[in-house]
Amino acid sequence: MGIVYAVGYAVAVLAGADRLLLWMESRGQVNWRRTGRPPAGPRASLESLLDGPERIRAGDHPG
Numbered sequence: 206m207g208i209v210y211a212v213g214y215a216v217a218v219l220a221g222a223d224r225l226l227l228w229m230e231s232r233g234q235v236n237w238r239r240t241g242r243p244p245a246g247p248r249a250s251l252e253s254l255l256d257g258p259e260r261i262r263a264g265d266h267p268g
Contacts, residue, residue, distance in 0.1 A: 226238075
Protein backbone atom coordinates (compact mmCIF):
# COMPACT_ATOMS: atom_id res chain seq x y z
CA MET A 206 0.00 0.00 0.00
CA GLY A 207 2.97 2.30 0.62
CA ILE A 208 3.99 2.11 -3.04
CA VAL A 209 0.55 3.42 -4.06
CA TYR A 210 0.97 6.42 -1.79
CA ALA A 211 4.49 7.03 -3.12
CA VAL A 212 3.36 6.92 -6.76
CA GLY A 213 0.38 9.15 -5.99
CA TYR A 214 2.60 11.64 -4.20
CA ALA A 215 5.07 11.67 -7.13
CA VAL A 216 2.24 12.29 -9.61
CA ALA A 217 0.85 15.11 -7.46
CA VAL A 218 4.27 16.77 -7.19
CA LEU A 219 4.88 16.53 -10.94
CA ALA A 220 1.41 17.87 -11.74
CA GLY A 221 1.92 20.75 -9.31
CA ALA A 222 5.32 21.59 -10.81
CA ASP A 223 3.79 21.51 -14.29
CA ARG A 224 1.02 23.90 -13.27
CA LEU A 225 3.55 26.21 -11.59
CA LEU A 226 5.71 26.32 -14.72
CA LEU A 227 2.66 26.97 -16.91
CA TRP A 228 1.70 29.86 -14.64
CA MET A 229 5.24 31.24 -14.80
CA GLU A 230 5.14 30.91 -18.59
CA SER A 231 1.93 32.93 -18.76
CA ARG A 232 3.76 35.71 -16.91
CA GLY A 233 6.67 35.55 -19.39
CA GLN A 234 9.25 34.22 -16.95
CA VAL A 235 10.00 30.84 -18.56
CA ASN A 236 9.33 28.95 -21.77
CA TRP A 237 7.64 25.70 -20.85
CA ARG A 238 5.44 23.64 -23.14
CA ARG A 239 2.81 25.92 -24.62
CA THR A 240 5.16 28.10 -26.62
CA GLY A 241 8.04 26.99 -28.78
CA ARG A 242 11.59 28.07 -28.39
CA PRO A 243 12.48 31.48 -29.76
CA PRO A 244 14.34 31.37 -33.08
CA ALA A 245 18.05 31.06 -32.64
CA GLY A 246 20.11 34.11 -33.42
CA PRO A 247 23.26 34.13 -35.52
CA ARG A 248 25.70 31.46 -34.45
CA ALA A 249 29.29 30.78 -35.27
CA SER A 250 30.03 27.44 -36.83
CA LEU A 251 32.10 24.95 -34.89
CA GLU A 252 34.88 25.07 -37.47
CA SER A 253 35.34 28.82 -37.10
CA LEU A 254 35.54 28.44 -33.33
CA LEU A 255 38.14 25.70 -33.51
CA ASP A 256 40.32 27.28 -36.21
CA GLY A 257 41.20 30.33 -34.18
CA PRO A 258 42.72 33.50 -35.57
CA GLU A 259 45.10 33.36 -38.50
CA ARG A 260 48.69 33.34 -37.34
CA ILE A 261 51.18 35.62 -39.08
CA ARG A 262 54.67 34.21 -39.38
CA ALA A 263 57.55 36.44 -38.31
CA GLY A 264 58.85 37.13 -41.84
CA ASP A 265 55.39 37.57 -43.43
CA HIS A 266 54.05 40.54 -41.49
CA PRO A 267 52.55 43.33 -43.57
CA GLY A 268 54.41 46.55 -43.82
